Amino acid sequence: MDKTILDQMAMQRALTRITYEIVEKNKGVDNLVLVGIKTRGVFLAKRIANRLKQLENIDIPVGELDVTNYRDDISHEGSNRDKFNNDISFSIEGKRVILVDDVLYTGRTVRSALSALMEIQRPKSINLAVLIDRGNRELPIRADFVGKNIPTSKHERIKVSVSEIDNKDTVELIK
């Protein structure tokens, strides 16, 4: 049984709230950069950047991070770990990085993203923004900005669709 947890309006609103909270917590947008975790995190990061542009009339750079090669729960046999698929065209040295992803679950994606970022340069700080926090963490990681908390069991699945590639904006719970 599929159940829609966030519709388009609710998703927009969650991103709007996250944007305000980012400004609130960072006391402004100085030195801020956004890094989205591929695939859907990138689109969410871009939407947050658009909102910051509307609000403060400032262009916040958005980077794209591919963490596939850093996952500890995917076999890397035959793959080349040096082969990055990242697109971060700006320096993150000394910057305040907001890492953006769609769903926070075990924490393993975020853990790999942190390793990947640290390998590039040394940011001043890293904060985590997620659209959905579904619980069931396996690592000591938590999000600073959460669109919606949805406690789930491990048998359930959360499906996030973004209009840029899925033709709709929804979050569904699949049992």
Place this chain on the structure above:
Amino acid sequence: MTTTRYLILEDGTSYEGKAFGSLATTSGEIVVNSTMNGYQEIITNQVYHNQIIVFTQSSIGNTGLDQNSYESVQPTAKGVVVREYENLATDHFKRISLDKYLKQHNIPGIYDIDTRQLRHHLQKVGNMKASIVDVDDEHAFDQLTATVLTNQQVAQVSTPKPYANPNDGDNVVVIDFGLKFGVLRELSKRKCNVTVVPYDTSSERILDLDPDGIVLSTGPGNPNDIKPGVLEMIRNVQSEVPLIAFGLGHELFAIANGAKLNPLFIEHHGSNHPIREIITNELLFADQEQGYQIDFKSVDHSKLFITYLDLINGSIQGLRHRDYPAVSFQFSPDGSPGPKDRDDIFDDFIETMATRRRQAYGF
């Protein structure tokens, strides 16, 4: 038999009409509402305390009043002016008619008045006093000119004692400046455990109630007439717990954070103005009951975000504090009456309270 009565304005204009409702002689500030439906919610809204309400909608009263749409227990408007009055409360809900309701609450009504022409007239001359009287002679105009309207409207409509509206969700304290039930309805729907307190309650007493969130309600009158203690209370609580404010509450939130407020030349009551949300560039419509506007130049951008703008009169329709989860809206997102384009503002409030609790206690 119909009685002839008169609506007289401070500038000497007189309109002849016919009486319905109570036959009392009353005076108040005259305001025009252009909403198409929901006269019951409008008449019972405490925003109209001591005001005579003119409806531009041509026919009023043809649906009767129902139990679920009151916005206050005791309406305090001073009169109702309509083009055409219909006494047709005959549907199967056995609703009470407007005529009977106004008689019960001693509010006079007057019909057969060209309310759209009246609206045009007021648009030219601005806000003013008016009376509904039996004869429009010199004496009546003298009386009207001599009438001094109170500037203590909030003190008159706010609850004298705290009361609870219990539920099992978030603990919310509502500060009553002239509360509209629509806000309580939206909080009830979301299972908030609500305590309503008088407008002059101190910040210590409010925080002693251990609220997850605080609501500053709508209300009547000039925000500049409010006691300074109220502004101090707002400054004290906004840094402690999530805060959401509407109407008069929004105006007070603005003043508490350094902004200045000016009266509008003519009050705006209706839901026909498009409002733009700046962060997403989206348009929405909402019920607006606005007599004052924030002076743009007085907004301290290092403290406040401007979040919504009215696209017709250019006034600021929403603010958000930069450092705290405190938001305010000039319009009423609860509808009652009018569009509910943005009733999800309440969902946001619930989510903000949950976030704060999680950050503080980890659950």
